[in-house]
Amino acid sequence: MKLRTRSGAPTRVGPHPILLVASVIAVAMVATPLVFLFSEAIVAPTERMLAALARPQTKTAAINTVMLTVSAILGSLLVGVPTAFALVRMDLPLRKLWWVLAALPLAVPSYVAGLAWAVMIPLRGFWGSLFVLVLVTSPYVTLPTAAALRRADTRAEDVARTLGRGPAQAFFTMTMPQIAPAAASGALLVGLYTISEFGVVAIMRFRTLTPSIERAFGGSFNRELAMLLSVLLVAMALVVIAVERAVRRPVMVQKSGHGRASSTVRTGRVPTMIMLAGMAVCAVGVPVGLLLWRSTQGIAGGGVEWARLLGAAKTTVFLGFAGALVAIVVALPVAILAARWRTRSAVILETAVYVGHGLPGIVLGLSMVYMSLKVVPSLYQTLTLMVLAYGLLFAPKSLGSARSALEQVPLSLEDASRTLGRSPIQTWLTVTGRIAWPGIAAGALLVALTVMKELPATLMLRPTGTDTLATRLWQLTDIVAFSDAAPYGVALVLVAAVPALVLARDSSGSLDADSSDRGEK
Template identity: 45%
Template sequence: MTLESATRGRSPRSRVGRAPAWLVGLAAVCAAAAAIPLVYLVVRSADAGLAELADTLLRPRVLTLTLNSVVLAAFVTVTCLVLGTLSAWLLTRLRLPSARAWLLVSALPLAVPSYLAAYGWLVWFPGFNGFWASWLVLSVVCTPYVTLPVAAALRGASGDLEAVARTLGRGPLGAFRAATWPRIRPAAIAGGLLVGLYALSDFGLVSMLRFQTLTWGINAAYGASFDRNQAAMLALVLVVLALVVVAGERRSRGRVVHSPGRNAPGTIRPGRALVPALGVLLIAPGLGVAVPVAGLVSRLVDAETLREIDLVRLAEAIGATLGLAVAGALVAAVLALPVAALAARYRGRLVSAIESVGFLGHALPGIVVGLSLVFFTLSVMPALYQSVVVLVFGYAVLFMPKAIGTMRGGIAAVPGSLLDVSRMLGLSPLAVWWRVTAPLALPSVGIGALLVAISVMKELPATLLLRPTGISTLATELWNRTTVFEFGAAAPYAAALVLLAAVPAVILSGIRGVAKEEV
């Protein structure tokens, strides 16, 4: 039975038993590629033996690094949940002037890599370091991960029940907790998951601000003594923490509670509360974007900095960044497409397992993927050690989930009736894909590839570990100069990184607009 005939008379998603064997096999191979770093990391740690593993993990230094990582991630996640949820409520429940502009302003910190934000703060405050410094900058950079999904959920949640709770004598906070929070909790917890994973996996910011976490310990173990076993075991601890966060999010998000009645966002006049409300909305973009960008500009316009700019080296870094971004996006899209096509049209345990493995990179910090591929290539394919091939593959593993999620939605949106009609007209399954599914799903494929490209441009730890000798990106050039406190020399690379990452973001907005018009 063909793919299209299997869907006839059914919903676009069917049982996995109906899926073509070639599609299942191809998707399984592509998903398995994403599991290579984790599998080899486990094997590498197992080779050390239980005695060495226990000795390493029970060292006071390792316990301190683990505690630092957990506490920082917990503080940042709670802060982002509170600030992000409050910001989302203000954006959707108050009548703000230029509401859409304020939503855009609230999303701006997503465009600034954490290590670039840390760089901007260090320009103004060279002694800015430690736990509280890391907590502050990470929190303001990550707040949009909660604000945006919660704002979307609030637009779909009725304000009627919250108004009823207020008439029954509950205060604003009590009414929100009783009537609104159950409806937006899944979105808030999903955003909190992203924040927690980001905080656990961050390397550049905590290193610049001199707060030692597991990512710092992994890099130190690998770089100082090339202690493969210790670095691998620390990386495994970090992966376990990330998987615990993912599992906890799935258990705690609960079922989505649908809200009856009319939607009522933006029904409250702020009055005298307008200024404090706008002040709250400016916390994240002000501290996460304005302060770092101001520091960047102050260094960039300095006459001495302008005289010392190495234009050739800057051009080479821009070229390398663009080339790797394009290559990473293409490879990630190729690996993600079969998985997305299978998950979009079929359901079942095997499909869910393949899709989950494909999303594994979502829980793997960049430094873990980089370290795992270093070990893997040295042991299995030494000829590829520190090659562009391995670096691009590392990018694909890290950012494949971004492409899978976007492509899956686009392919699933193609009406099954069009596929049925195409098959009835005598087209082969391959012809149906190229002439019907591919053109309609192309915007989602482009969006997925651009999301990967933006992420590749900003990726730091995996690039530091896997890049070939002599190749430097804008991120690595910025890192190399800030680690020795050459803030003026780092400014041109930071500015180029911000401008370069803005290009695919603008293209991404255009593609989304076209997709909405077609729908």
């Protein structure tokens, strides 16, 4: 018998056992690299671990990683939040164009942007790494912040204006707290991305933990040092997640019609458009321009293997969307649990999913190789193992988007559905899932885009003779065959641009719909 409130709606009870079981299984899968890491670290000789910790290079790499992560988070917030404000609250001409330009940096692999800028100017080390990372990661903050800004209740901001507060003061005191969770969610992805970044810091010759782990595993095969550095990465990821949890608050769900400001900012349009155009040129124009220039040289020289390039593109697309599907399956149960039941167990499960994203791809690759050989040897050196690894590595990108979308579904709609006699599963299929589907799909697109650009795990796990656009680009770049590598870079940007443009179109389309609604009113 179902318990009901006086209004007739069902009382909110604990999560369904099936949901709990599915969440635990998902977390157990995502925790596979962590199990491998800590099991190896525990059996390692203590004296060798302490010796690795005392190395000056270890301290330097750890400090550099912390500095770069904090700076990248702050830089992405300083770029992403104003960009979101400009896209949503400013009366800009060619609005859809600016949305596209704001999302396109997601299509540019960080190592491609890093290589382009390393060729253009002699910028190396910390500042070169920070510059490139802010360029390519700021959309992680821009897109969710813009979505939250569209949904924010601005009536309190309007009231503050009538009481004599200026536009900036009213915005920061009334609206900014509402969009802070979305900005923090994007900053969390930026932090985890930076912690595990390999390509940019390697190109910029900046010593951080991830390249040090790669050298320890690949060059000297110092397992104790590699395990210690990986444990340090996990600790840093936990700190970033804890800070994001402290910033995040329950998202306010508003009725339609109150999500936009009563007035649109019309001043400062020219400087804003110059800023947005400059960011697009730096993040997209320079890397793509260099790739196109080098591509013409490669094509003219006859060094492009078109059949191999086409095969690598097909493999890249397949792995991208297959990995996105696995990520959705893994993340969705945890997202539902985290969005609807903020219990301690739900927080622990969600945190466990996010921690794995802070590990570098080489650690994930080694753990998946180890587990496949121990449990299912037939999976070794197969695309199936790669797809599974991608789903586990990038499930957090899907989790954040799905959780935010589910939080936006009013509980009253679910209660009404349950009052009409529908089961929890029927309510999910007909109400919650249908409303939250755009956000869930956006997370899947983000995963697909990221998988297409993934490099370290792909280098570790790909079957012999199998190429992706990223691995082939890296191989040719490593032997200084830039002209032959450039067509692979162009193809990678074009392939990755498709999900990036869909994300931009979805955001700008929603914005245009809001504008049309206001015009009709």
